[in-house]
Amino acid sequence: MSDTTASAPGFLTRATVMTGRSLRISRRNVDAVITSMMLPVMLMLIFVYFFGGAIDTGSAYDSYVMYVVPGVLLLCAGFGSATTAVAVSEDMKGGIIDRFRSLDIGGTPVLAGHVAASVVRNLVSTTLVFGVALLIGFRPAATPGGWLAVTGVLLAYITALSWISAAMGLLARTPEAAGGFTFFMSFLPYPSSAFVPVDSMPGWLHGFADHQPITPAIESIRGLLLDQPVGNTPWIALAWAAGILAVAVAASGVLFRLRTR
Amino acid sequence: MPDVMIEAHGLTKSYGRPSARVRVLDGIGLRVARAGVFALLGPNGAGKTTTVRILATLTTADAGTARVAGYDVVADRRRVRRAISLTGQFAAVDETLTGEENLRMMARLTGHSRARSRQRAEELLERFGLTDAARRLVRTYSGGMRRRLDLAAGLVGSPEPGVFFLDEPTTGLDPRSRRELWQVVRDLAGRGATVLLTTQYLEEADQLADRIAVLNKGRIAAEGTPEQLKSRVPGHRLDLVLTTREAYLRLAARAVHHSPGSLTLGLPTDGTAAQTRALLDEIDPQRTDVDRFSLHSATLDDVFLTLTAENAEPADTAEAPARV
Numbered sequence A: 001m002s003d004t005t006a007s008a009p010g011f012l013t014r015a016t017v018m019t020g021r022s023l024r025i026s027r028r029n030v031d032a033v034i035t036s037m038m039l040p041v042m043l044m045l046i047f048v049y050f051f052g053g054a055i056d057t058g059s060a061y062d063s064y065v066m067y068v069v070p071g072v073l074l075l076c077a078g079f080g081s082a083t084t085a086v087a088v089s090e091d092m093k094g095g096i097i098d099r100f101r102s103l104d105i106g107g108t109p110v111l112a113g114h115v116a117a118s119v120v121r122n123l124v125s126t127t128l129v130f131g132v133a134l135l136i137g138f139r140p141a142a143t144p145g146g147w148l149a150v151t152g153v154l155l156a157y158i159t160a161l162s163w164i165s166a167a168m169g170l171l172a173r174t175p176e177a178a179g180g181f182t183f184f185m186s187f188l189p190y191p192s193s194a195f196v197p198v199d200s201m202p203g204w205l206h207g208f209a210d211h212q213p214i215t216p217a218i219e220s221i222r223g224l225l226l227d228q229p230v231g232n233t234p235w236i237a238l239a240w241a242a243g244i245l246a247v248a249v250a251a252s253g254v255l256f257r258l259r260t261r
Numbered sequence B: 001m002p003d004v005m006i007e008a009h010g011l012t013k014s015y016g017r018p019s020a021r022v023r024v025l026d027g028i029g030l031r032v033a034r035a036g037v038f039a040l041l042g043p044n045g046a047g048k049t050t051t052v053r054i055l056a057t058l059t060t061a062d063a064g065t066a067r068v069a070g071y072d073v074v075a076d077r078r079r080v081r082r083a084i085s086l087t088g089q090f091a092a093v094d095e096t097l098t099g100e101e102n103l104r105m106m107a108r109l110t111g112h113s114r115a116r117s118r119q120r121a122e123e124l125l126e127r128f129g130l131t132d133a134a135r136r137l138v139r140t141y142s143g144g145m146r147r148r149l150d151l152a153a154g155l156v157g158s159p160e161p162g163v164f165f166l167d168e169p170t171t172g173l174d175p176r177s178r179r180e181l182w183q184v185v186r187d188l189a190g191r192g193a194t195v196l197l198t199t200q201y202l203e204e205a206d207q208l209a210d211r212i213a214v215l216n217k218g219r220i221a222a223e224g225t226p227e228q229l230k231s232r233v234p235g236h237r238l239d240l241v242l243t244t245r246e247a248y249l250r251l252a253a254r255a256v257h258h259s260p261g262s263l264t265l266g267l268p269t270d271g272t273a274a275q276t277r278a279l280l281d282e283i284d285p286q287r288t289d290v291d292r293f294s295l296h297s298a299t300l301d302d303v304f305l306t307l308t309a310e311n312a313e314p315a316d317t318a319e320a321p322a323r324v
């Protein structure tokens, strides 16, 4: 009978197993995944073909699609991360979290698994958005270093937004409410330079639009993709992402303890 | 391993805001010996799940102490968790995974290697009669299959024999699945495991348990072997059809069976002519309140209802009807 006992697995094993679980589950919830992938693509098409002609982005951009892609990428990250909240909330509602706890798994590996799966899902949908963007005339001119930086900034934001989303899943009492909580993440890109230049917005919005966390990400991704000078904006973007992530991890630790008292 | 696998003293627990605290457990004490089945029997809201969650280290009591497998559930939480297996009231398996994937995941989480996890999953699927359904999504399982998988998932990692907590393992199952599950529980106990299960069904406790504790409103109302408990309530029930609502209300507190629509009350009795006659005289000296009566053998439900009677004083509930 001693062969049925095993030593407690380390953090990495637990997080890896939880990631595999979340990925399997998302692979089987195809509808949800497809919705979160199609929405940004549709929005991109709407912006480029319906509104694009009416938006003046200045002479630096050959066409509106050159301007809007970074915003759509961030929008996509927002939509993609939002499903994490629902998944975490489902876990908390069911009996499975009790079982995980009785196995001494702990909250962080469970959340880390959801976040890691979210990052993988987002990489797929980001690639899709990129593909469609290329089809409709997006012509990036990034250097290899630029590509690396774009990937880095996107990954950092996706991770941070996913972990915020996980924390909201802990905060919400029901999965439906969790879905609602993440709504604002999908809207954060709008009051920024994502779709229209900030100058075209009413004056009182400038302060927020210029200093909200999404703006440096959009500015740096846009600049890097088009090989324009970006200064230290990528670093500011990364600092924001790191800050958000740190807050999200700390908050979710506290929330998990409160929810499982 | 200690001889007493579960030991609790004076467990209390309250929920709610300070202004509206509700005492859910009010001084629970338990002693469960190694190997065998102990049933915690009680109606909805009695505090069964709360007790199990405290013993399984998932929540902490406001006061009182508990030891499981010899370890304190608060100070030695880690060791307790390694010695127990929990199958909660609500299914703790992933609906969008297959049965096999669920078990392999649980095995990995308890520290088994990949290869060993696959083997362990196979063994358990076999043992719980789920081999044919192993590769189907749990979403497509019947309630009984899901419950068996749930139990199997609880068994994956913990060293047998250990302590098993099963919270209402058969609620919602049809009679056949229930019987299958009973067999699983008997097998566990047969292998030397200590099983604490909760149930709302006295029949289930009677079938499975070596000892039963009746939990009502956060207190242990009675504790003993099934035979001891059954001997503590009278064997028969006298059903009275009353003539007036006043008479019904006056006697309702003494009854173990109520049916206000037909003004019928069931009172416990031992079934002898002498006692039945005396009982009728006592409750209806003017001979105007009772219209008709009939005598039944007490069912297990009557025993349960007597022990958990709404207005009964805890602890000596069982004696009360005998003094009638």
Ligand SMILES: Nc1ncnc2c1ncn2[C@@H]1O[C@H](COP(=O)(O)OP(=O)(O)OP(=O)(O)O)[C@@H](O)[C@H]1O
Pocket (backbone or CB within 6 Å): B015, B016, B024, B042, B043, B044, B045, B046, B047, B048, B049, B050, B051, B089, B200
């Ligand atoms: N987290 C909680 N917050 C507030 N009240 C709670 C909480 N958990 C349980 N309760 C209350 O405690 C009481 C006992 O609950 P418990 O779940 O232990 O009962 P139970 O015997 O398992 O009932 P059932 O047969 O319905 O499962 C109930 O009145 C319930 O509403």
Ligand SMILES: [Mg+2]
Pocket (backbone or CB within 6 Å): B048, B049, B050, B089, B167, B168
């Ligand atoms: Mg319960």
